Amino acid sequence: MEIVSSMKVFPGSPQPLFITWSKVETHGYASETMFLSTHTGTHIDAPSHFIQDSRTVDQLDVSKFVSRAILLTTPKKADQQITRSDIINCGINANDTVVFATGWEKWLKEENYTYNNPRLSSDAAEYLVSNRVNAVAIDGPSIDRGVESLQFT
Numbered sequence: 001m002e003i004v005s006s007m008k009v010f011p012g013s014p015q016p017l018f019i020t021w022s023k024v025e026t027h028g029y030a031s032e033t034m035f036l037s038t039h040t041g042t043h044i045d046a047p048s049h050f051i052q053d054s055r056t057v058d059q060l061d062v063s064k065f066v067s068r069a070i071l072l073t074t075p076k077k078a079d080q081q082i083t084r085s086d087i088i089n090c091g092i093n094a095n096d097t098v099v100f101a102t103g104w105e106k107w108l109k110e111e112n113y114t115y116n117n118p119r120l121s122s123d124a125a126e127y128l129v130s131n132r133v134n135a136v137a138i139d140g141p142s143i144d145r146g147v148e149s150l151q152f153t
Helices: 122-130 146-150
Strands: 017-022 031-035 069-073 097-101 135-138
Touching: none
Parallel strands: 069 097, 097 135
Antiparallel strands: 017 031
């Protein structure tokens, strides 16, 4: 997602703020500073996001970010779950990165975007863990339901 000051963020998170730091006419170059949550727009959640004293993004092995990816088109509406039956026969192998395309990004401008997004069911998550996938991505604000995510803030 493009990071802009007016973008939708999780309730309670700061809106991105851009501050001019230098100007070509004054400093010979232009730059700006950015203030935003690490969970703004397209981002990666490290284990430390939910597990105390675990690895942060900078502590992850860079090889985790290069892998075979499998795109699973699993159309879902508000509050629907991606289930084990949605993914069980999709050719998921160990070390694959699984990318879910639910179509939820179309609802970005709607009020319920961060609250009622499609999510991964626990049985689907267990299936992915048992298949030792590398990573999981989704076209929504969270892999779990936004309301559930807010319980941790």
